[in-house]
Structures are given as C-alpha cells and as structure tokens.
Amino acid sequence: MFAAYASALDADDPLSGLTVGERPEPSVPGDWTTVTVRATALNHHDLWSLRGVGLDEKRLPMILGCDAAGVTDDGAEVLVHAVVSDPDWRDDETLDPKRSLLSERFQGTFAERVAVPRRNLVPKPSALSFEEAACLPTAWLTAYRMLFTQAQVVPGQTVLVQGAGGGVATALVALGAAAGARMWVTSRDPERASRVLSLGAAEVFGSGERLPARVDAVMETVGEATWQHSLRSLRPGGTVVVSGATSGYAAPTELNRVFFLQLRVLGSTMGTRDELVRLLAFCERTGLRPPIHQVLPLAQARDGFAALENGDVFGKVVFTP
Incomplete structure (x- = not known):
C-alpha cells in the first residue's frame, strides 16, 4: 500500500x-x-x-x-x-x-x-x-482537554493563548470563543494576527506585550520564550496549562509568583477517547469546523x-x- x-x-x-x-x-x-x-x-x-x-x-x-x-x-x-x-x-x-x-x-x-x-x-x-x-484527534483534542478538562474554562472568562497560527493555537481560539470565553492571543506575525481574529479571538497582542488586564487562564505551548509572560499575565488563583514547549524547556520558574499568587500550573497531553466524543458533539452542535x-x-x-x-x-x- x-x-x-x-x-x-x-x-x-x-x-x-x-x-x-x-x-x-x-x-x-x-x-x-x-x-x-x-x-x-x-x-x-x-x-x-x-x-x-x-x-x-x-x-x-x-x-x-x-x-x-x-x-x-x-x-x-x-x-x-x-x-x-x-x-x-x-x-x-x-x-x-x-x-x-x-x-x-x-x-x-x-x-x-x-x-x-x-x-x-x-x-x-x-x-x-x-x-x-x-x-480533530490530535491538535483539537489537545486544545479541548487544555481548555475544558484542565483549566475548566467557563463562559465569560478571559483566556490568553500564547502564539497564533499553529494547529493547537487555532483550535484553542476557536473552541474557547465558541464556548463563550474571551480569547486573547499573542503573535509576532501581523498576518496571522488578523487571521486569528476571524476564528473568534477578541484581541491580539504582540509577543510579550503588557495586557490591559490579567487573565483567568493561559494556554501555553511555546515554553521558554513566553513562560514569564504567561505567569505575569495571570490573575491571583489563575491557571496556566502547558502542552508543549517549542521554544525550549529551561524557563525561569518564578516560584515566588506561583506560591504567592496561588497559581495553578497544569500539564496536559492529548486527550481521552471520551473527550474526543465530546469534542465531536461540540463541533456538530455549534457548527464549529x-x-x-x-x-x-x-x-x-x-x-x-x-x-x-x-x-x-x-x-x-x-x-x-
């Protein structure tokens, strides 16, 4: 074959x-x-x-x-x-x-x-x-688990996605927006920034740019290059979910910020068969593609x-x- x-x-x-x-x-x-x-x-x-x-x-x-x-x-x-x-x-x-x-x-x-x-x-x-x-079974399932199983995002919350354009990042934006969350995205590419807005992103910021407010959750796939910005963007008690580190693993941890602000740092890998079933139902009922x-x-x-x-x-x- x-x-x-x-x-x-x-x-x-x-x-x-x-x-x-x-x-x-x-x-x-x-x-x-x-x-x-x-x-x-x-x-x-x-x-x-x-x-x-x-x-x-x-x-x-x-x-x-x-x-x-x-x-x-x-x-x-x-x-x-x-x-x-x-x-x-x-x-x-x-x-x-x-x-x-x-x-x-x-x-x-x-x-x-x-x-x-x-x-x-x-x-x-x-x-x-x-x-x-x-x-859907890899990138979109990864995004679904990050948002709804690990971060437990609900309508009305603000979520920051580090990086725009890749399969997981675009899935995060589209899924989060369809679920009623306000999705913010960072990007270094103006063309990708404009395209991610069409997926439902509320605002796009430059990489490392100071945000107008702290967010409830950060979806992190970039790693070393964005890690400090991710932690500093979270509200007290907020959550950062990590499913990858394409720019490197050796990021400063800023443990003082983690314990003082009681941040939650969660790893996430792929997703379960049951989550894939729920993702399919979500796409079917919302019309999201x-x-x-x-x-x-x-x-x-x-x-x-x-x-x-x-x-x-x-x-x-x-x-x-």
Whole structure:
C-alpha cells in the first residue's frame, strides 16, 4: 500500500528521512481492526518524529501520522483515537505509563490503511467531512482537554493563548470563543494576527506585550520564550496549562509568583477517547469546523511537511491517500 514514512532520523534535516512509497499491508492483532484512510492530518509530532524525538531508529521504517478519518471493513465512517493504551488499562488513557501514539510503536495513519485497536474507533458525525474530522484527534483534542478538562474554562472568562497560527493555537481560539470565553492571543506575525481574529479571538497582542488586564487562564505551548509572560499575565488563583514547549524547556520558574499568587500550573497531553466524543458533539452542535490550510494528496506529503517546518501553515494540513 502507498504510505509516507520515516526511513531515517535527522535532528537537523528531518525531511531527509521522509520517504513516500510502498509499504506492506498492516498486520492486525485479534482485538484490532483495519481502517481505510480517507483523510489524515499533519502535526508537529510528525516533524519531531523525523528528528528522532519519541521514535527510535530500531523501529524504522515507521509510517508517520496520528490522525485519521476513514471507513471500516463493514462500511462504518469513523475517526481514530491516536492514544494507544495497554489493553488492561481502564482509566484515563493519557495517564497510562505504557501508552503510546500511533507512529511511535505502531505504524501510523499516513497510508491507505491503518491498523488500530477496536476501542480506539469513534463514529464520525455525518455533518463533518472526512477532511474536517481528520483534523480533530490530535491538535483539537489537545486544545479541548487544555481548555475544558484542565483549566475548566467557563463562559465569560478571559483566556490568553500564547502564539497564533499553529494547529493547537487555532483550535484553542476557536473552541474557547465558541464556548463563550474571551480569547486573547499573542503573535509576532501581523498576518496571522488578523487571521486569528476571524476564528473568534477578541484581541491580539504582540509577543510579550503588557495586557490591559490579567487573565483567568493561559494556554501555553511555546515554553521558554513566553513562560514569564504567561505567569505575569495571570490573575491571583489563575491557571496556566502547558502542552508543549517549542521554544525550549529551561524557563525561569518564578516560584515566588506561583506560591504567592496561588497559581495553578497544569500539564496536559492529548486527550481521552471520551473527550474526543465530546469534542465531536461540540463541533456538530455549534457548527464549529477546524480551519484547513491545505489539502494535498499523500504523494505530495513532502510539500506539506516543508510548509509546516517553515512556519507557513495556518490551521491544518490534510493528506488524502
């Protein structure tokens, strides 16, 4: 079958290890099944995999991709929940010490077909296209958990999103605004700033700019470059939720500010199958849809990876096998 996969790892030149071509059909254990992929979305996780983060050379070649929407052998339209937990795990899948993502220990979704555990399948609402649905299981699910499970954002609160344009950031803005929160965003790019306003952002500020008021919660994916600004932007008792650190991990902690203002610092990783079900219902009932930067045939996967690496993406890049 046709697939896009990692054939080598290179921290400095990740695209050098990306190969597009034929791979064997997926093997299917007894409690797994096969999904014919109609659409699959690109994430920063896929670039990090090519750099060797979370992916070991001993597992190569590895088909990349976490997100997929497609059709089962019996014709059901489904989404794939990408978090693969231990078969005996019955709690929050993201807390399973043995958890993995598709494309880490198991072959991923950038292929004509993918094998997944049956319990990882979620019915696709008919109101969402395959391309729209494929955008949700990683970036949008991450954003949903950050906002509503971890920060417990409610209508009327003010939320700051650090950075604009990426898949998680755009999802945070769109979801928060649709839920009645006032969404503020920081950005260094005027074009992205104007586009994020169309998603429902109330105001956009320059990176590190002093805000007119303190916020109830900060959604942090940038890390070292924005960490101090995030803490200083919070009201007493406010919450910062961290799901990534693209600019680095070694940020000054300002522990005095954390304990004196009783700030909550929460980590967040992906989301559960139940949260994905709730996210789908939210999108279906509100009419909210993920912004799609570009839809490409899987044969042109390298173009999508290059755009993501160069920071030329607003919303999601989707591949159709």
